Amino acid sequence: MNPTIVSRFRRGASFTGEHLDLSGTVVQLKALTPGQGAALKLLSDGDRDDTELAAAVTALDGETGLLRWHMLFRGLNVSGLIEHAVRVTGEADETGRAGEAGRAGEAGEITGITARLRLVGRGTTLLAPAPAGPARLSRFAEARVVDGTLTLQAPGRHLAVELAPRAAGLLGELANWSTGVPAPVLRLLATAGLLAPGGPEDDVETTERSHAQWHPGDLAFHARTRTPASAPGYGGTHPLGDRFPPEPVSPPPAGTRTVALPVPDLERIAAADPSLTEVLERRRSIRAHDTEAPITLDQLGELLYRSLRRRGTMTGSDGQELADRPYPSGGAVHELEVYPLVTACEGVPAGLWHYATDRHELELVAEPCKATAALVSEARGAAMLEADPQVVLLVAARFGRVMWKYETVAYPLVLKHVGVLYQTLYLVATAMNLAVCGLGGGDSAAFATASGRDPLLEGTVGELVLGSRPRMEG
Ligand SMILES: Cc1cc2nc3c(=O)[nH]c(=O)nc-3n(C[C@H](O)[C@H](O)[C@H](O)COP(=O)(O)O)c2cc1C
The missing domain is CATH 3.40.109.10 (NADH Oxidase)
Structure with a gap:
């Protein structure tokens, strides 16, 4: 198994070869070099690791093109346009699956995405470092099924982590301080604010009043309703407008007496x-x-x-x-x-x-x-x-x-x-x-x-x- 971080454009964003298409809005990128254009096309087509992107840049722009590419890639992350994921390459598990989009590679190898960091609100997609020591899932982390995928989100955060079925066991591993989870997965979790701060000797979530006083349900409710950047849907959005009629102002009569x-x-x-x-x-x-x-x-x-x-x-x-x-x-x-x-x-x-x-x-x-x-x-x-x-x-x-x-x-x-x-x-x-x-x-x-x-x-x-x-x- 060889987990690596890969990236692609976020859902709704793509590069046409000429401009960025953000859910129908055209954004021109000025003075793109041929290498940058090739790397953006790769990001648009699917998940790519740093090496694949750098190879595309250097093939057309030379080694000197890398610095400018890194600046461009950072800008895309600052604008929240990228999704990062962990790709594993290795033996199939007992179910024969490597995770989302698993596909056969060389000599029976399976390649698949096990975890994906995705934007659910507004903000950057710059990756945080993996913690240096043991890591534990925050007691405020919420797991939900979203469109058929197990999705984790921390209160008030604009990023969520989707887990493929084979990676769901990591949640059990991270229920307590652990060093057994691969660093790339920890990076995604850390970026989404899903890891507990501190460490085994300094469990901030239970020792600091600011954290200890909150029940996870209350904090999730508070954050969802008071942090618009973490949850779209502020104001009159009519979420049920096209599926149900509005309820009449008068309730049905309660009885005859x-x-x-x-x-x-x-x-x-x-x-x-x-x-x-x-x-x-x-x-x-x-x-x-x-x-x-x-x-x-x-x-x-x-x-x-x-x-x-x-x-x-x-x-x-x-x-x-x-x-x-x-x-x-x-x-x-x-x-x-x-x-x-x-x-x-x-x-x-x-x-x-x-x-x-x-x-x-x-x-x-x-x-x-x-x-x-x-x-x-x-x-x-x-x-x-x-x-x-x-x-x-x-x-x-x-x-x-x-x-x-x-x-x-x-x-x-x-x-x-x-x-x-x-x-x-x-x-x-x-x-x-x-x-x-x-x-x-x-x-x-x-x-x-x-x-x-x-x-x-x-x-x-x-x-x-x-x-x-x-x-x-x-
Ligand atoms: C939202 C709310 C909840 C309350 N809950 C209770 C309650 O469960 N039991 C009770 O005896 N008084 C309750 N009270 C009354 C408060 O105890 C009372 O307002 C407070 O002691 C101040 O006294 P005052 O209303 O006479 O100014 C509640 C008041 C409010 C506004």
Whole structure:
């Protein structure tokens, strides 16, 4: 086995013999020498090692052409136009394969690519050196199947490493500090930021606070959504636009049993409301409810109406129906739905209800049952309440509303919307002298059981406990 690094133009880039073609964009390279042109053609045709490229240059330009070729090749790497790979030449493995593009060479030898470094974001493709001592895979490295190929990426990095089946065993070898992995493979992994910093005696990922405090899942999510250079798809890219229609602004009706909510008189409310400053200064999380006088249907209706009723419906330029509610929403997609889970509310029977923002009514989703009791008990525990909360406001997201339009910002938008809805509910509840407390966690599996909703289509992302304010408070 003789692993060597080979290079070629990245996917979407090629040299026609006259100019560079970058996914249809023509880039002229000025004053190319015949040797440079020949080497670029080789890179365009497939994987070549340094020796093959240098031979093409020197055959036409002489030895003196090499320096200028190296400068040109470096420029192509700085522009992120090259893909590097590890090519092995040797005996076939027991499966008879050498890896991607394995092909028979001399006397039964097999040549194949076992690992390939590819650009997945924006940045250079300059190779880093292989580590001098033992190497280990970063605990933040993520392995995914992309278009049928095992692909490794580190959070926030613009390069990924694809592994052929015969090289997948290297991942097991690199689960701990090892010197058993060929240097060319380590170079690719190091360039993609996939190797742990430090060494066996200095394991930075566990000893340094900056690394130790991150769970790999959280860092991957943070990096994907906050480092556009590492993941294309920022903004409204409509990833599902040509495969699925947008989801309508109104969810399908939840059930046949409904409770109409009175429409509050906003003029009268505006005249009687405390000032914004007073509300902000008075706002507190209140973790007790007045059991003698539970919250009423009128109060629940007023809170929901003032916080999240639909004030209008529009259609976006992409054809997606949009909504206007009192609180803001990225792209006006308004994917959040509120499900009041009632245990004690005068005028509303106990059960899991859905608030229809357009019709300002409650729709019964589930009668009280084991699953709703579990949700109540969970909220009671999270808020450290001495009795069951009168109402739990379960906040669910219809993920397709955001994910049809957005990619990398889709889920973060949902969480931001939960934040603005929390604050809106807090402020309106405070103005109404109700007791509200936001919760930091919940169980979307329990909500799926109680509601019958497919958790991949609609799941809870927030919850608040709500009730009448105890008289001794404030
Ligand atoms: C996103 C969020 C999550 C929260 N999670 C909980 C929780 O799980 N349990 C709880 O008792 N209070 C929770 N709270 C309330 C905070 O503990 C409370 O806001 C904080 O102690 C400050 O008190 P104040 O709201 O009265 O100003 C949460 C508040 C927010 C905004």
